[in-house]
Amino acid sequence: MVDLFLWPTLLCLLIPIGYSFLNDKKCIKEILLISFILLVIVILYWPFMVFFENIPYVGYLLGKLLLFVIFPFIMFYLYIKYINKKINIGQTLSEFGVQRAGIKDSMQYFLILLPIMLFANFIVGMGPDSPVQSWYSGMMFMESFTEEFFFRGILFLYLWKLLDIRIAYATSIIGFVLLHPQYFFEIGMLAGLVQGVLTCIISHKSKNIVGAWFLHGANRVFSLSIMPLF
Secondary structure: OOOOOOHHHHHHHHHHHHHHHOOOOHHHHHHHHHHHHHHHHHHHHHHHHHHOOOOOOHHHHHHHHHHHHHHOOOHHHHHHHHOOOOOOHHHHHHHHOOOOOOOOHHHHHHHHHHHHHHHHHHOOOOOOOOOOHHHEEEEEEHHHHHHHHHHHOOOOHHHHHHHHHHHHHHHHHHHHHHOOOOOOOOOHHHHHHHHHHHHHHHHHHHOOOOHHHHHHHHHHHHHHHHHHHH
16 A cells, blocks of 8 residues: 655646746746655655665655656756756756855854754653664754755756745745655644745755755754754
8 A cells, every 4th residue: 555645746847847847848847846845755755665664764765866866867867968968966966956066154054053953852852762872863963964865956046946946945945844744733843844945945055955954954853863852
């Protein structure tokens, strides 16, 4: 049985699809490619999680890395390579904010906005009753890159190059919130909304997703290893 746990995430794509049809149909191919990628992620997410849970310690990380980073990157690389045969892997990664340029600004915004994120998470009070093991906390920090690559790299920075930045903001933030249906109608949704906004701001100001990744990862470490101590 297929469990489409993440199906609400698809709803965020109605924003760029509708905008493109009404205002700029030149970008519809790229938006449909994003839609196809997200549809595959939604369909395969649960089978991947079930399969990779049999790999001790790093199974979840590997599953998310394949679905949210490697698969989308390959699809976009092939598409962009078809358009511009001279483009290489590094240039393709830069389309999604994975580059040296902007790292300093990205990390500065991370440090500036981190207290806001941690305060919001503290107010919400999400986290386990006792601190998790350090290896698990570290793995969750690394895994946060997978979501930032897709939601800030693709649904924000790449969409920004195609459409109005307001559309990119709305798509990325709403998509990120909808990625966590377990928090619907709970206060935990507030933390996801704040995180979505702050990581988009970092990516917007620096055109780099490293600071967004660190904010996301640091917030996870705070929730898993520090908050339970209070």
